[in-house]
Amino acid sequence: VEEIDNVKPEYVRSFEFDSKLMPSTWIVVRLDGCHFHRFSEIHEFVKPNDERALKLMNSCTLAVFEEFPQDIVFAYGVSDEYSFILKRTTDLYQRRASKIISAIVSLFTSTYVMRWKDYFPHSELKYPPSFDGRAVCYPSTEILKDYLSWRQVDCHINNQYNTCFWNLVASGKSKREAQQSLKGAQLQKKIEELAIDYYKLPIMFQLGSSVFWDRVDNVLIHDENGKSSESYGKVTVEHIDIIGSAFWLEHPSILGE
Ligand code: ATP
Ligand code: ATP
Ligand code: MG
Ligand code: MG
Ligand code: MG
Ligand code: MG
Ligand code: MG
Numbered sequence: 001v002e003e004i005d006n007v008k009p010e011y012v013r014s015f016e017f018d019s020k021l022m023p024s025t026w027i028v029v030r031l032d033g034c035h036f037h038r039f040s041e042i043h044e045f046v047k048p049n050d051e052r053a054l055k056l057m058n059s060c061t062l063a064v065f066e067e068f069p070q071d072i073v074f075a076y077g078v079s080d081e082y083s084f085i086l087k088r089t090t091d092l093y094q095r096r097a098s099k100i101i102s103a104i105v106s107l108f109t110s111t112y113v114m115r116w117k118d119y120f121p122h123s124e125l126k127y128p129p130s131f132d133g134r135a136v137c138y139p140s141t142e143i144l145k146d147y148l149s150w151r152q153v154d155c156h157i158n159n160q161y162n163t164c165f166w167n168l169v170a171s172g173k174s175k176r177e178a179q180q181s182l183k184g185a186q187l188q189k190k191i192e193e194l195a196i197d198y199y200k201l202p203i204m205f206q207l208g209s210s211v212f213w214d215r216v217d218n219v220l221i222h223d224e225n226g227k228s229s230e231s232y233g234k235v236t237v238e239h240i241d242i243i244g245s246a247f248w249l250e251h252p253s254i255l256g257e
Contacts, residue, residue, distance in 0.1 A: 021100070021135060022095075024089070025088060025137035026137065027086040027095070027100065027135055028083050028136045028144070029083070029084045029086065029104050029133055029134070030082070030083040033081070033129060043120070043125075048159070048163055048165065048166045048205075049205040053119070054204060056116065056120075057077050058077065059118070059119070060112050063111040064084065064108055065235045066235070072085065073085055073212065073254055074148075076210050077208060082108070083147075085255075144255070145242075145248065145255075151208070152208055163198065164187060164191060210238050210247075211235060211237050211238075212238075214235065
């Protein structure tokens with residue numbers, strides 16, 4: 001104890017390096033389940049899309065919205081991933097990347113564990129799931145929308161592929177054979193060949209989940225003591241096309257300054 005008495009805290013601190021996210025840019029925090037290929041097998045997820053698992057992911061996202069109501073404006077989720085959009089002006093943790101990512105990812109993960117039994121009442125959580133996270137800054141709203149379009153296109157392509165894959169497996173092919181027959185195949189053609197009624201699939205599987213505040217404008221609430229607080233309304237989860245401009249035109253306040 002005596003020896004460390006003369007270590008100056010500023011000196012030890014000087015090794016800490018805060019990487020701050022660029023000011024005035026949209027921050028996207030994307031989390032993704034670690035080894036969920038295995039996790040989903042061990043927990044017997046329905047393939048290719050387990051609705052319970054997707055709803056559990058959505059529920060964890062609501063918890064994150066409620067924890068950061070001033071900062072998070074939108075989220076998009078599919079499979080074992082979710083992207084959270086923080087508004088350009090946010091000063092959450094002074095925009096320190098590691099603080100923002102770890103706070104969101106750990107809250108999401110602990111909520112996933114706590115709410116597991118609500119969505120999987122008859123199956124035990126066999127080991128603790130984990131999620132990784134990253135933050136990316138997007139300098140313009142146009143690029144942010146391109147980012148979101150990219151995720152939704154990915155959802156569509158993966159879902160087409162997985163739907164064909166599991167259809168082939170269900171028809172008696174081995175996983176290897178199914179994979180072989182889809183190699184380089186045109187998925188749209190395959191879907192027709194296999195007589196899959198793709199557009200009859202639940203819309204959540206086709207379009208993923210978009211989460212945002214259900215509000216026109218922030219409402220300023222005055223309580224009896226004259227204190228005012230902002231109400232952020234309710235969080236809503238919708239399964240909609242966010243690639244075209246229609247959604248953004250209908251909801252100008254989401255990405256509005
Ligand atoms: P990594 O740790 O690199 O992310 P991963 O195994 O999680 O590896 P991903 O590319 O993230 O790989 O893919 C997630 C996998 O989890 C999917 O391929 C799918 O098998 C499974 N999965 C996730 N959500 C669901 C779901 N709702 N229903 C069925 N399977 C799911
Ligand atoms: P922040 O979110 O900024 O970290 P904080 O409230 O977590 O805020 P810390 O500086 O991390 O503040 O301090 C953690 C606090 O948690 C301690 O001050 C103490 O009150 C409490 N705490 C943590 N662990 C224990 C423990 N084992 N026993 C009693 N109190 C604890
Ligand atoms: Mg990953
Ligand atoms: Mg994953
Ligand atoms: Mg993934
Ligand atoms: Mg502490
Ligand atoms: Mg603390």
